[in-house]
Amino acid sequence: MSMITIDILKKLKESEDKVEFKKGEGGNVSYNGGNKINPSDRRRCILGYVTALCNEGGGYLVIGMSDNHPHDVIGTKQNLDSIGELESKIYTDTGIRPIVYELFESLKRVLVIEVPCRPAGKVFKFEDVALMRVGEELKPMSDEVYLKIIQEQEPDFSQQICDGITIADLDVKAIAILKEKYSIKQNNPQFKLLPDDQILSDLELSKNGKLTNAALILLAKKEILQEKLPQAKVMLEYRNFENQINFDNRIEFSEPFFVLINELWNTINLRNGSFPIQDGAYIFNVPYFNEEVIRESINNAISHRDYRKTSEIVIKQFPQRLDVINAGGFPVGVTLENLIKTPSTPRNRLLADILQKTGIVERSGQGVDKIYYNTLSEGKAEPDYTQSDNFQVNLKLSAIIEDRAFALFIDxxxxxxxxxxxxxVLEIVTLNKIKNKISKKDLDLEQVNQLLYKKLIEKRGKTNAIFYILSKDYYEFTDEKAKYYNLQELDDNQVLTTILQFLSKEGKAKMKDFVGLFEDKLSRKQVRLRVEKLVKNKILKQDGESSSSIYEIGENFINDMEVISEALNLGFQLLEKNKAPKIERAKKRPEKDQ
Structure with a gap:
């Protein structure tokens, strides 16, 4: 993205060009309102202006220039040597992802905070107030403006007409691939014989002879796409180390989608490897980067990205990780929490519809399902979308098999x-959560019941201490059958043995110590009832009451153990005594009898 220049800034008008100028000579523009008490004064700060500008469709907060037109350069010390920290703090505190940079005229420094446009239907707030600029003031947003924004529907960019392009600007190879894939998916071989203009019209890629943006993205020649929509390109960056900032190699893909997708996957696959997974004589290989997962990730980025933003799709490939980053947050109604359960409506509905009709995707909104399904089935970490926000989707895919047994189990x-x-996919996600000991309250009860019915998980514990484990088959793949039996529900003898082992080492214990011994296996109430039973039977001795009680091994139990020990000693002595004559007689036997 190219930065604005001081010459351009000097000519801008605050209200018309969505820019706010502040002198800030001594670096004294407040970040968050400081100690000011009056709300209208507190708002006149960096966070207040960033919030208002974002709500207005984006703009610039410029510090170090006068607000009188034409704007003179004053110079500022605002956030000198800490612009990266400022950028990070604004994002953390507002959820708005700005770009902060410095400009210079002679030795005078200007700080520019470039604020992005809000997503459709989204309003940002400062101290719980949605702000807008009114003249020199920052005011609470009017009800009329607020309602208009939250009721917005994202326009389908792909359906809009792209002025100035004709069928002659489309790539012959891309059109041939479209025809081939559509005819196979729709089982209609005659489709390939239709004239190009009819095909474009039938698929709504052209309207009244004019081509849409979907036609541009999917089919246009490379040079036309570069001219009309340069941000449609995909950048593939390769780095040898995950903590590396600069890339070792960067390849630009600016072909139409129907040509690009295969070339992009083939390039990623050049650095692909695989992990062999073996169970006895049975061996299968799991690739670092699953082709279906990578293709679906790219298809999602193409369908869902916001083409009004000037940043391209970026794919960062490492030896054992791959990131896919595209402009524009999740579609309206989709969050990290409901990502798999909520069918998504793509930003570019016409484009997504073409991908479905040509078999590139099975159905709209299913791509995330496939990404989770394949990744978890291969024993890899869950796809990571946590770095996504309102302005971009960031997907991180790990190539490392974390649990070979889980892959074998699912297979x-x-x-x-x-x-x-x-x-x-929801069942596999639930199995993965149970494997990772995710809290019972965070599990989907419907999926849990399905898995119990299929005997793929087992229920342990009672009442509040109920938890779930994977079936015995999983533990056979882990070669840890003992671990499975250790997870069986504890009986009274196991509880007694565990408590006595603890007391024999520690001497004394409190109830919280016993609760800790059986964490995740017995509830506090279940532990307390068993301890009370042991006290009643004088196996344990209790001193004190309620939470201050101290427990020791009871004297009756010690006496009983001493009697048992003495009896065992007498038994061993008698055994030795009876054994001695037999040995003597054996020694006296003639050699031929022996």
Whole structure:
């Protein structure tokens, strides 16, 4: 993205060009309102102006220039040597992702905070107040403006007409691929024989002879796409180390989508490897980067990205990780929490519809399902969308197999189940959560019941201490069958043995110590009832009451153990005594008898 220049800034008008000028000579523009008490004074700060500008569709907060037109350069010390920190703080405190940079005229420094446009339907607030600029003031947003924004629907950019392009500007190879894929997906071989203009019209890629932005993105020649929509390109960056800032290699893909997608995957696959997974004589290889996962990730980025933003899709490939970053946050109604459950409506609906009709995607909104399904089935970490926000989607995919046994477990299940009963993505996600000991309250009860019915998980504990584990099959793949049996529900003898082992080492204990011994296996109430029973039977001795009680091994139990020990000693002595004559007699036997 190119930065604005001081010469351009001097000519801008604050209200018309969405820019706010502040002198800030001594670096004295407040970040968040400081100690000011009056709300209208507190708002006149960096966070207040950034919030208002974002709500107005983006703009510039310029510090170090006069607010009188034409704007003279004053110079500022605002955030000298800390512009990276300022950028990070604004994002943390507002959720708005600005770009902060310095400009210079002679030795005079100007600080520019470039504020992005808010997403459709989204309003940003400062101290719980949605702000807008009114003259020199920052005012609470009027109800009329607020309602208009939150009721916005994102326009379908791909459906809009792209002025100035004709069928002659489309790539012949891209059109051939479109025809081929559509005819196969729709089982319509005759489609390939239709004239290009009819195909474009039938698929709504042209309207009244004018081509849409979807036609531009999917089919236009490279040079036309570069001219009309340069941000449609995809940048593939390769780095040898994950903490590396500068890339080792960078390749630009600016072809139409139907040509680009195969070339992009083939280039990523050049640095692909695989992990062999073996169970006895059975071996299968899991690639670092699963082709279906990578293709779906790119398809999602193409369908969902905001083409009004001037940044391109960036793919960062490392030896064992791959990131896909595209402009524009999640579609309206989609969040990190409901990412898999909520069918998404793509920003570019016409473009996504073409991808579905040509078999590039199975159905709109299913791409994330496939990404999760394949990634978790291979025993890899869950796809990571946590770095996403209102302005970009950031997907991180790990190539590392974290749990070989889980991959074998899922593979064996899917092989045995008939097609109509194979595990769904939500079931696999739930199995993965149970494997990772995610809290019971964070599990989908419907999926849990399905998995219990299929005998793929087992319930342990009672009442508040209920938890779930994967079935015995999983622990056989881990070669840790003992761990499975250790997770069985504890009986009274196991509880007694565990408590006595603890007391034999520590001497004394409190109730919280016993609760800790059986964490995740017994509830506090269940532990307390068992301890009370042991006290009643005088196996344990209790001193004090309620939470201050101290427990020791009871004298009756010690006496009983001493009697048992003495009896065992007498038994061993008698055994030794009876054994001695037999040995003597054996020694006296003639050699031939021996």
């Amino acid at each position: 064996s299940i899917q092989k045995e189940l008939p097609i109509n009963e194979k595990l769904s």
